[in-house]
Amino acid sequence: MTPLEKVAGRAIPLGLKNVDTDVIIPAHWLKTTSREGMGRGAFESLRADPDNLFDRPEYKGAPILIAGDNFGCGSSREHAAWALGDLGIRVVIAPSYSDIFSGNAVKNGILPVVLPQAAIDRLMEVAATDPIHVDLDTQTVTTPFQDRFTFEIDPFRKMCLLEGLDEISLTEKSGAAIDAYEKTLDAERPWMRPAV
Amino acid sequence: MxxxxxxxxxxxxxxxxxxxxxxxxxxxxxxxxxxxxxxxxxxxxxxxxxxxxxxxxxxxxxxxxxxxxxxxxxxxxxxxxxxxxxxxxxxxxxxxxxxxxxxxxxxxxxxxxxxxxxxxxxxxxxxxxxxxxxxxxxxxxxxxxxxxxxxxxxxxxxxxxxxxxxxxQPAKTMEVRVEGEVGPGVSAKDIILHITGTIGAAGGTGHVIEYTGSAIRALSIEGRLTISNMAIEGGARAGLIAPDETTFAYLKGRPYAPKGADWDAAVAYWKSLATDPGSTYDKVVVIDAADIAPSVTWGTSPEDVVPITGVVPDPASFADPSKQTAAAKSLAYMGLEPGMRMQDVSVENIFIGSCTNSRIEDMRAAAAVIKGRKKAANVKWAIVVPGSGLVKRQAEAEGLDRIFIEAGLEWREPGCSACLAMNPDKVPAGERCASTSNRNFVGRQGPGARTHLVSPAMAAAAAVTGKLTDVRELML
CATH class of the missing domain: 3.30.499.10 (Aconitase, domain 3)
Structure with missing residues (x-):
């Protein structure tokens, strides 16, 4: 996973609420055994409109996406995070996310920034004309107009993003604890093993 | 202590x-x-x-x-x-x-x-x-x-x-308590649609929802699975219903379930899991079962729920400006006008299936409405997709497949099917589907498809009338 510390650039002012992962990447794009190339199907239904935001020259390759409440709701498909990543998006800014999406995003080096609606409204305004800066280390979003918004993030997620950590390797260090848990489980609830 | x-x-x-x-x-x-x-x-x-x-x-x-x-x-x-x-x-x-x-x-x-x-x-x-x-x-x-x-x-x-x-990270806890008795024609699906409409699509975000109350306790396992299935539609990653005698009776003897003395030990453990008296939840929502009608969605979020007797809402009626925008977009996609009666909306497609509603009880509920009736002429495509090979065989043993086939519906092999249209089962662009699945998202049942989420009995009612229908009128 590519580490993430500072991201600066244009931000796509999508702004919609309840953007579900079927909208981010429709199911027919899920028929693949690879993680690559998902950007082609990203936001397909929105991009059917020739005047859509994503394909405007000023937002091509924009590293930031601004959205409304409950971004990434619905299906657990990690393909949504892969699709955003393939579009070049490294940061999403929204008032709230679905729990599954925000986890998937972090595991793919995408930072889900949570800011209140008022801040989102201001950033949407700025995004129409100017770039936005996001600094994970200082947990701030700033604009060329002296706007400065700070955001909260779970410290573990922050560390994973900053260092580009592979969570499986991290968990494997707890191998002995998992062994011990399994032993206790077998002793206390042996019937938890499938009967056949 | x-x-x-x-x-x-x-x-x-x-x-x-x-x-x-x-x-x-x-x-x-x-x-x-x-x-x-x-x-x-x-x-x-x-x-x-x-x-x-x-x-x-x-x-x-x-x-x-x-x-x-x-x-x-x-x-x-x-x-x-x-x-x-x-x-x-x-x-x-x-x-x-x-x-x-x-x-x-x-x-x-x-x-x-x-x-x-x-x-x-x-x-x-x-x-x-x-x-x-x-x-x-x-x-x-x-x-x-x-x-x-x-x-x-x-x-x-x-x-x-x-x-x-x-x-x-541990989740917050939320209790959704449904007390009382539901009326005739109201199923587990209507209960969960009503809940989703009440709490909203993000109402349970960050929480695990425990469904409690007499209306939940009265449900079969099939009904409870339908409820918990759609916890995610209310934003909660997980739903829970405390295991009880109904649960134990359902699981006993199933292939991978504990057997003999193991079974007894398991049941004793499961009985100890119920929420202790005096526990508190981070959030509590109480719903009167008597307020729940056969329900249907009008928009492209599962929170867009109205009783079948209701009308398409006016986007201006929502307090939240972003919901106003979303509702207007939904209505444009769905081809609906504010104030239209839901019962006047005609449907060309029927899908009875999905992990929400494809168990034996769902097949029985749909067949009970279909029995002795015919698919409406304007319904072009109506498929019944049992949730598993075992459900399919059980339904066939009960003669339910014949009821569907004789009415003009198709009886299919098990799978996710038109719930998300990854296989060939798709709803054509611009057409409507009365669907027993869980999501009415844009393009979910195929690009441009318009989904109305309903219960199996309501989907069956729509199949015979060719429009969204109050199943209670067919139960007289």
Whole structure:
């Protein structure tokens, strides 16, 4: 996973609420055994409109996406995070996310920034004309107009993003604890093993 | 004396392998269900890093999303080819990955095959008090038998395959209590649609919802699975219903469930899981069952719910400006005008199936309405897709397949089908579908498809009248 510390650039002012992962990447794009190339199907239904935001020259390759409440709701498909990543998006800014999406995003080096609606409204305004800066280390979003918004993030997620950590390797260090848990489980609830 | 705990807290505490200083816990996973769409990249990851599956005995793979619902075997019993090459490749990958990594596998033509969330409880692989994950958000379903079950992404699928654990933050707790008795024609689906409309699509975000109250207790396991299935539509990663005698009676004797003395020990343990008196939830919502009508969605979010007797709302009637915009966009997509009566909306397609509503009780409820009637002339496509091979056989033994076929509906092979239209079962662009599935998202049932979520009885009613219909009028 590519580490993430500072991201600066244009931000796509999508702004919609309840953007579900079927909208981010429709199911027919899920028929693949690879993680690559998902950007082609990203936001397909929105991009059917020739005047859509994503394909405007000023937002091509924009590293930031601004959205409304409950971004990434619905299906657990990690393909949504892969699709955003393939579009070049490294940061999403929204008032709230679905729990599954925000986890998937972090595991793919995408930072889900949570800011209140008022801040989102201001950033949407700025995004129409100017770039936005996001600094994970200082947990701030700033604009060329002296706007400065700070955001909260779970410290573990922050560390994973900053260092580009592979969570499986991290968990494997707890191998002995998992062994011990399994032993206790077998002793206390042996019937938890499938009967056949 | 120990602090009173909720059902969720008891299950969580029983699965903590390690607790980190920031509250993050390494949680043991008792059951891992795998399907063909969200697993190939995880198996590829294991191969790339030389890792193996830590507990293949706790892992069960079954293809469901891509499988066609037309015949899978020819007259001679040979497997028919999958015509879509991409679907075929995903199915082939699972068929190879399962034996390569030594995990349990139910083949697409096996009698037990079905939607993973129907198969898990049906086989007794899913158990109360267990932690269950699957790369599918409707894993919440298994909460209906009292398991802490939730959907995960593909990176987490790989993490569970490799370590049988997940790193998780504890969720907040939410109680949705439905008290009283529902009226005639009101099913579990109507209860959960009503709940979703009440709490909103993000109402349960960050929470695990425990469904309580007399109306929930009165439900069969099939009904409870329907309720918990759609916890995710209210934003909650998991739903829970405390296991009770109904649960034990359902699970007893199922293939993977404990047997003999093990069964007795298991039941004693499961009985100890119920939320203690005096426990508190972070959020409580109370609903009067008498307020719930047969329900239907009008928009493109599962929170867009009205009683079938209602009308399409005016976007201006919503207080939240972003909801006003969303509602206006939804109505444009759905081709509806504010003030239209829901019962005047005609439908060309009917889908009875999905992990929400494809169990035997759903088949019976739909057949009871269809019996002795015919599909309306304007309904072009009406399919009934049982949730598993076992449901299909049971329905056929009861003669339900004949009722559907004689009315002009198609009786199909089990799978996810038109719920998400990854297989050939799709709703054409611009057309409407009365669907017993769980999501009315833009393009969910096919590009441009317009979905109205309803119960099996309501879908059956729409099939015979050709429009959204109050099933109570057909029950007179």
């Amino acid at each position: 120990t602090q009173p705990r909720t059902l969720y807290e008891k299950i969580w505490d029983a699965h903590v392998v390690e607790r980190r200083s920031d509250g993050t816990c390494l949680i043991f996973i008792d059951r891992h269900l795998v399907h063909e769409v969200t697993s190939p990249q995880a198996f590829a990851g294991l191969r790339a890093t030389g890792r193996t599956v830590r507990r293949p005995d706790l892992t069960l793979a079954v293809p469901d999303h891509n499988v066609p619902t037309t015949a899978r075997l020819d007259a001679a019993g040979n497997k028919l080819p999958i015509t879509d090459p991409e679907s075929a490749a995903q199915l082939a990958a699972l068929e190879t990955n399962a034996p390569d990594f030594g995990i349990r596998y139910i083949d697409a033509v096996a009698p037990e095959q079905g939607i993973v969330h129907v198969v898990g409880p049906e086989q007794g692989f899913s158990l109360p008090g267990a932690t269950i994950v699957c790369g599918d958000s409707h894993t919440a379903c298994h909460g209906g038998i009292g398991a802490l079950a939730f959907g995960i992404g593909t990176s987490e699928v790989e993490h569970v395959l490799a370590t049988q654990t997940l790193l998780l």
